[in-house]
Amino acid sequence: MITTPNIPDPDGFYAALLEAQADLDAAATADFQARLLFLLANQCGAQDVLLDCIAAARDSADPASTTTHTP
Amino acid sequence: MSTYAFAPDYELPQWPFRAPPELNSDTVARHPVVIVGAGPAGLTLACDLALRGVPAILLDEDDTVGVRGASSRGICYAQKSLEIFERLGIYERIAAKGITWSVGKTFSGEQEVYGFNLQTESASRQPPFINLQQFYIEWFLVERILELGVVDLRWKNKVSRIESREDGVRVHVDTPAGRYAIDADHLVDATGAHSPIRTQLQLPGQTARSTDRWCITDVRFRKPLPVERWTWVDAPFNDGRAVWQHLMADGVWRIDYQMPEDCDNDTISKPEVAGERLRKQLGPDVDFEFVWIGPYGYRDFLLDHFRHQRVLFIGDAAHVVSPFGARGGNTGIQDAANLGWKLALVTRGVAEPALLDTYCAERRHAAAENLAVTSRSARFLAPRSPAEHTLRRAVVALAARHPFARTLVNTGRMSVANAYPPSDALPAGACTVQNLPLQWQGGSATTLMQLLAEARLTQGLALWFAPEADAVAPMRQQLAGLPVRLIAVGGRTELPTLQADAALTARLDAKPGSLHLLRPDAYAAASLQAAAPAAAAAAVRRAFCTANLT
Numbered sequence: 079m080i081t082t083p084n085i086p087d088p089d090g091f092y093a094a095l096l097e098a099q100a101d102l103d104a105a106a107t108a109d110f111q112a113r114l115l116f117l118l119a120n121q122c123g124a125q126d127v128l129l130d131c132i133a134a135a136r137d138s139a140d141p142a143s144t145t146t147h148t149p
Numbered sequence: 150m151s152t153y154a155f156a157p158d159y160e161l162p163q164w165p166f167r168a169p170p171e172l173n174s175d176t177v178a179r180h181p182v183v184i185v186g187a188g189p190a191g192l193t194l195a196c197d198l199a200l201r202g203v204p205a206i207l208l209d210e211d212d213t214v215g216v217r218g219a220s221s222r223g224i225c226y227a228q229k230s231l232e233i234f235e236r237l238g239i240y241e242r243i244a245a246k247g248i249t250w251s252v253g254k255t256f257s258g259e260q261e262v263y264g265f266n267l268q269t270e271s272a273s274r275q276p277p278f279i280n281l282q283q284f285y286i287e288w289f290l291v292e293r294i295l296e297l298g299v300v301d302l303r304w305k306n307k308v309s310r311i312e313s314r315e316d317g318v319r320v321h322v323d324t325p326a327g328r329y330a331i332d333a334d335h336l337v338d339a340t341g342a343h344s345p346i347r348t349q350l351q352l353p354g355q356t357a358r359s360t361d362r363w364c365i366t367d368v369r370f371r372k373p374l375p376v377e378r379w380t381w382v383d384a385p386f387n388d389g390r391a392v393w394q395h396l397m398a399d400g401v402w403r404i405d406y407q408m409p410e411d412c413d414n415d416t417i418s419k420p421e422v423a424g425e426r427l428r429k430q431l432g433p434d435v436d437f438e439f440v441w442i443g444p445y446g447y448r449d450f451l452l453d454h455f456r457h458q459r460v461l462f463i464g465d466a467a468h469v470v471s472p473f474g475a476r477g478g479n480t481g482i483q484d485a486a487n488l489g490w491k492l493a494l495v496t497r498g499v500a501e502p503a504l505l506d507t508y509c510a511e512r513r514h515a516a517a518e519n520l521a522v523t524s525r526s527a528r529f530l531a532p533r534s535p536a537e538h539t540l541r542r543a544v545v546a547l548a549a550r551h552p553f554a555r556t557l558v559n560t561g562r563m564s565v566a567n568a569y570p571p572s573d574a575l576p577a578g579a580c581t582v583q584n585l586p587l588q589w590q591g592g593s594a595t596t597l598m599q600l601l602a603e604a605r606l607t608q609g610l611a612l613w614f615a616p617e618a619d620a621v622a623p624m625r626q627q628l629a630g631l632p633v634r635l636i637a638v639g640g641r642t643e644l645p646t647l648q649a650d651a652a653l654t655a656r657l658d659a660k661p662g663s664l665h666l667l668r669p670d671a672y673a674a675a676s677l678q679a680a681a682p683a684a685a686a687a688a689v690r691r692a693f694c695t696a697n698l699t
Contacts, residue, residue, distance in 0.1 A: 108536075112543030120553040 079130035153420040154438040156369060162288060163213045166305040169322075171329040180206050181496040183320055183333035185308050185346065187211070189223065189283060190464030190481030191339030192290035196237045197489030199299040201607045203496055206331070207300055208322060210307035214291065215284030223283040223478035224397045225378075228267075229566035230482040231275035232584040232671065236598045239289040240275065247281035248396045253378035255560050258385055262548035263558040272652045273583035274596050278378075278563070280397040283478065311336065311346055313458045335492060335505075336460045339481075344466035347452065354452040357524075359471065361531040362408040364417045364444045368427060369400050370437035380560040382530070382545055386429040391530050391560070401440050404430065407530065414444040447471040447527075451520055455509040463488060468516035473526035473561035476519040483566065484512050490669035493607045494693060499632055504694035507574045515567035522562050529559035569672065574692050579672040585653050590646040600636070601669055609633045609668050609693070611685065612647075614654070615640040615661040620682075624664075627682035631689045633666065666692060 085091050099107045119128055171178055182198060184191050187209035195207045215222070226234075226243065234240040251268035254261050267277030294300050305325050312319040318336040322329055338346045376396050384392040393405035406426055408417050416422060423442045431437065450469040455462045464481030488508045494500035532538045547554035566581035584598045600610055611633045613624070621642045628635055638659070639649035647653075657665045657673060664680035666688055667673055675688035689695070 108539045109542055109546070112539050113547055116543055116547055116554060116557070117551075120551075 079127050079134060081134075153424040155420070156438045156440045159215075159284070161213045161215055161284060162291075164291070164302070164304050166212060166325055167303075168326045169303055169306065169324065169329060171331055172324070172327050174329075177319070177330050177332050179317070179332040179334065180204070181334045182206070182337065182492055183208065183318070183331065183335075184337045184339055185209075185320075186339035186341060186464075186466070187214075187287065187291070187302070188339060188341055188464060188481070189286055189290075189478050190466075190485045191337070192287055192294065193233065193237070193482045193485035194337060194339065194463065194489055194492075195300045195302070196239075196290050196294050196297070197233075197485060198493060199294055199297040200237065200602070201489065201493035202299060203493050205300045206333075207294075207302050208306040208308055208320075209302075209304055212304035214287035215282075223286075223475070224280050224395060224403055225475035225479070225564070226279050226281060226286065226482075227475060227479045227564040227566075228271065228273055228275050228277050228583070229564075229581055230479045231279060232273060232598055233482060233486045234286075235275060235584060235596075236602045237290070237293060238602075239286075239293050242289045243279055243281055243286065246285055246398050247279040248376060248398060249276045249279050250376055250378060250396075251277040252375075253380070253563070255558055256379065256381045257383055257545045257549065257558075260549050262382070262545060263555040263560075267563065271583065272585055272656070274586050274598070275584055278475075280395055280403075282397055282399075282401070285398060308340075308346065310349065311460070313350060313460055315458055318459050334459065334496065337488070337492075338460060338462045338466045339464050339485075340466050342450065342465040342469045344462070346460065347462065347466055350457055350460070352452060352454070352457055354450055356448065356450045358448040359446060359527060359531070360410045361471075361527060362410055362412050362417075362444065362446055364406050364408050364423065364426075365441065366404045366406065366423050366427060366439065367397075367401050367441040368404060368437050368439055370402065370431060370435050372431055372435045374402070382541075382558065382560060384430075387426065392430070408444070410531075412444075418442045418444045449520055449524065451516055452513075455513050455516075456505065461488060461505065461508065463512075467512070468520065470516075470519050470523040471527045473523050473530065474519075475561075475564045476523055479564040480516060480519055483515070484508075486670045487512050490607045494632060494695075497607075498696060499607075499693070501694045501696050504574075507572065507694070510572055511569045514570055518567050519564075526559050526561045574694060575672075575674055576691070577675070579668070579674050581670075581672050582656055582667060584671070585650065585656065587650055587653065588648045590648055595647075597667070597671060600634075601667070601671060604634050604669065607632055607669055609666060609674070609689070611635045611664055611666055611689070612638055612653075612657070612659075613640075613644070613664045613680065614638045614659040615649070616642055616644070617662070618642045620662075624680070624682045624685060627686040628689065631686060631695060632693055633689050668692060 099110050182205035184195055184205055184207045198205045234243055252266050255263040271277055307323045309323045310321045318333045320331050338344055379394040381392040383389045387406050391407035395403045452462055452467045455467050463484040470476050491504045491508050495502055495504055532541050544554055544557045548558050569579045571578045584596050587595050616637050637644040637646040662679045664677045664685050666675040674692035677684055
């Protein structure tokens with residue numbers, strides 16, 4: 079799992095993400111984000127990386143977590 | 150309100166109760182194998198043992214096949230099961246009566262979102278699947294067992310209680326003519342999901358009950374539909390819930406509707422309610438007649454150990470899974486095929502009792518795998534929270550446009566012959582070998598199943614690719630007395646010789662001089678490159694746990 083910067087234009091990506099869901103209500107936003115999740119997962123295509131990402135996403139919600147992920 | 154017609158009940162065969170000889174005897178007779186329960190697993194085992202010359206006794210509390218009239222229960226028989234039936238001698242009847250299929254399609258609304266054709270990966274003489282009402286399979290097995298005449302089929306013999314001991318099992322039986330007891334070296338429990346034997350012994354297992362509800366409608370109609378397995382994740386004609394559509398024998402369609410979790414069984418199975426569902430699916434102008442309407446839920450169960458002293462558990466008595474992917478009945482049939490040859494060899498004293506432990510290890514592994522696979526399908530079909538619904542909606546929406554997402558649509562992963570993990574008996578693990586069509590050097594046709602069926606009583610096959618002529622005598626000497634038949638594939642020796650075959654070579658990854666050991670259940674147990682006779686004999690001894698006969 080890559081945890082160092084790897085997105086060439088982070089602000090541009092973030093802006094595009096907001097733009098794409100700007101006119102959606104909460105339910106439609108959840109659907110959009112779920113579709114995006116699967117599309118991105120397929121770009122990755124490495125099972126161990128996907129499982130690491132799932133674990134990291136869980137951990138990141140917990141401020142007490144000290145889990146670190148080495149690249 | 151419209152009225153709905155039911156087809157006349159099937160006329161199922163009944164077999165007579167005959168008073169067992171033990172009823173009037175003071176001594177308790179001992180038998181090598183007693184099987185309890187004449188369902189698909191118990192009958193498959195009985196038929197397998199009959200062909201191996203083991204005089205087993207099969208006890209069943211009923212005197213017919215099937216349950217509750219025309220309820221057909223299992224309908225999909227997978228290739229591995231069909232190959233077993235080929236070896237047992239009932240495949241041709243199944244093929245003639247059943248519906249052969251290999252294409253499955255999954256729909257969301259009106260749109261196809263996933264499809265497969267299992268034939269493209271098959272090299273077997275048997276097709277990927279045949280659909281047939283379960284009672285026909287049982288019926289054909291019973292007639293075959295009666296024809297073979299080795300196994301004693303005892304109808305209306307209900308096991309009331311067993312006494313399990315380290316060295317055997319005493320079985321207490323109730324019959325219409327009175328009670329008796331018999332002793333068994335080994336007792337096989339094939340009494341199904343509600344096994345009274347398992348309950349009596351209070352054996353531990355893991356269990357989970359689902360709240361998902363379904364209603365089967367078996368029905369005849371004249372609308373021509375493709376002979377394919379069609380499933381809907383969210384059918385518009387079933388209020389956005391799942392639907393299964395499958396053809397079986399006698400022109401009967403099985404349509405299986407997912408129901409709301411809080412539904413009432415009596416209501417959803419009323420003919421007029423079931424009829425309304427069918428009307429929505431088939432349109433207003435299609436005449437139909439019901440064969441069977443049956444509401445059901447499902448649960449999971451996995452017994453911790455498939456053996457308790459001399460009691461062995463097969464089929465639903467050992468494991469229960471949700472129906473998605475046809476992994477229930479097929480697993481039971483394959484349990485029986487795994488156990489049959491082992492029981493035969495242990496009974497005859499050729500193999501150590503430890504061979505039976507390989508049954509438990511291999512088939513429990515298979516059952517655990519099937520449980521994991523079917524649980525994932527069940528979870529896809531019945532999401533447990535709004536968030537799970539969101540994920541599934543995303544998969545289905547993407548699948549309509551993008552091939553990658555189709556692999557995530559899960560309306561059941563069809564039954565396969567499970568691979569076995571490495572063990573003492575199987576140092577590299579084992580996979581089944583499909584029933585490849587082959588030819589003898591003289592030109593006559595055969596198949597792997599035919600070779601296994603011909604193998605004297607119980608033998609595996611040692612397939613030796615292009616052996617050197619001068620290597621034959623030492624190999625024969627080393628394998629003498631072991632339960633294996635030595636066959637050459639290509640080469641010029643005095644051994645019985647099959648023609649070189651590309652599919653067989655590819656499947657076994659064979660090279661000139663390599664020897665491949667096939668167990669009686671068609672699992673490839675060992676591959677030896679440049680086979681040395683002593684190593685070949687050691688592989689056979691390991692795979693068959695052969696007794697040290699001095």
